[in-house]
Amino acid sequence: MCTKTIRLLTAAAVLTLMSLVSARATEASIITLDFTGTYDTGTTTIFGQTGSAVPFSYSITYDTSLAPIVNFLAAGSSVGGATVVDDLYGYSKSGITACR
Numbered sequence: 131m132c133t134k135t136i137r138l139l140t141a142a143a144v145l146t147l148m149s150l151v152s153a154r155a156t157e158a159s160i161i162t163l164d165f166t167g168t169y170d171t172g173t174t175t176i177f178g179q180t181g182s183a184v185p186f187s188y189s190i191t192y193d194t195s196l197a198p199i200v201n202f203l204a205a206g207s208s209v210g211g212a213t214v215v216d217d218l219y220g221y222s223k224s225g226i227t228a229c230r
Contacts, residue, residue, distance in 0.1 A: 159193075159195075160191065160192070160194075162191045162192070163189065163190045163192070165189070166186065167185070167186060168184060168186070169185075170182045170183070170184075188229070189228075189230040191226070192221070192226055192227065193225050193227050195225075196225040196227070197221040204217055
């Protein structure tokens with residue numbers, strides 16, 4: 131997988147983590163996010179494969195105790211016209227302990 135795609139998936143995972151993690155700072159947890167699917171490489175060859183449905187599997191393991199809370203949205207907050215249902219805590223990339 132190209133570096134740009136890996137960065138995009140990592141960014142998506144961190145944003146997803148922000149919406150999934152509701153642990154308090156004192157309630158550290160290990161979270162694994164798994165992404166699988168297919169990728170359209172266009173005319174580019176990635177790891178010897180080219181096509182409109184090249185499979186990928188990507189996983190990130192995150193330890194919330196390794197990163198300070200960098201973002202917090204309280205339940206009921208308005209974000210882009212939508213209302214946040216649960217408290218959301220966003221953590222920095224320093225909590226990423228493994229990528230596969």
